[in-house]
Amino acid sequence: MSDPKIDVRDLSVFYGKKQALFDVGLAIRERRVMALIGPSGCGKRTFLRALNRMHDLSEGARVTGSILLDGEDLLDERVDPVEVRRRIGMVFQRPNPFPKSIFDNVAFGLRVANLVTSAGLSDRVEESLRAAALWEEVKDRLDESAMSLSGGQQQRLCIARAVAVRPEVLLMDEPASALDPIATEKIEELIVELGKKYAIVIVTHSMSEAARVSDHVGFFYSGKLVESGGTKQTLESPKEKETQAYLAGRFG
């Protein structure tokens, strides 16, 4: 197997004195979808947010270990978190478009990074909206407020916004949990589609969603990574007894 896109080693996260994540090691592969599952408070979101250094924004949070992106440690203090976030995009649980036009939402990351000339901007916006399967629905109303879109459309807009800067990895924090079943289905199709291009890490509460979209899963429990492996194999015949109990619905 080739080298992983992201190689996480001994990752621990502390909030103040409380340790939320214990020595997690996990490899995330190029062009694969990795689903992080586990009960609430198990540390999967804490893990996800460590990958693009979102913990830098929370006072009192401390991260140790290493996160190697193509061999470069993202936790090295010389690494600029702004640069990290440009390479590792993120989609949040609730759709959170800016109260700006559809176009300006998608262009936001490009503009702050000064990535493309203004001439190239609209091409890149179109490309990103197409990648998020939203272009056909919004191409005639790019100047309208993103707030006028439905929840599912807003979430696809947030995905378009994230892919516009052409990140290397995409993090998704329960991207479909606030949406209705039809919008959820569209998002899931999109994740599968994007998984052919990017390394994706998705946090999800839904086992069936993990089964539908992911190639690998990691099961977290009490701040530890209990088990990880191929999705089908792990969900059907888990090795560890915590995983078995969780999948059998005995807690969660």
Add this chain to the structure above:
Amino acid sequence: MKRVSRGDWLLSAATGAAVVLVLGSLVAILGAIVVRGAPVLSPKFVFGSPGADPADGGLLPVILGTVACTLLMTVACVPLGVTTAVWLSEYAPRTSTLAGIVRSAIRNLAAVPSIVFGLFGLGFFVLFVGGKIDSVFYAQATGPVFARPAILWSSLTLALLTLPVVVVTTEEALRTIPRDVREAAFALGATRLQVVWRVILPHAKSGIWTGVILAVSRGAGEVAPILFTGVVGWQSRAPTDARDGFMHLGNHVYLLATQAPDVERAQPALYGTVVLLLLLTFSLNIAAVILRHRSRAGARA
């Protein structure tokens, strides 16, 4: 039918009485002023130049002075207040002692009587800052250039007075911005400055305008802070330089009531001036409300 309990009846009676009292006094105050003041508001009275007796009107330079002073105040206090609020809410660590000190300083500033601002303005801006500018840049001048009461110093003194309003309302507006939105911007690779400039401030625009409205309402009517720092009782024209003295409607009311050669004869002019002061404050307010409304529409678009 169920009887209305005595407590309910008392409460609604008390609420009703309070409404009547508040509305009644508003109508009484405004009514008395408008009835007595409106008849003298001729174009000559309002837009003319002042003559020898202030009872004859000629308020144009007074109006211009008031507007100029209020606008200068706004220009001075809004950027400072917004910057302070942004620092408090976006940059200062939550447990920061410095932020705590700044917050309590702002609260205390809001509790200082306005005449104290006037004295401070005289001591600090006019004599100290003005004096320093003069001694460094105008050492050859025969008289004081900056070290004398001027519209500049009055506006800055008023700006200090209204600063807490702007800081508090802006901070409040910043606090209502969902964490999600900030995180979305950071996650897209925005620097903190870009997040503030492109997301936080546009989001808080209408809250900031509310602060401006409150500051203008407060600042336009205050006389005590400008009393020693720049206002003059009589001059023939509006200020053309930041170092000029200026006339102000609020101060003019005081003059007409107490300093006019014939106080009895000045009565109509007095009420006319009060009407103008109210009109001016209202229109500055309405202008700010319209701008706020536009910024809201803009945020939604």
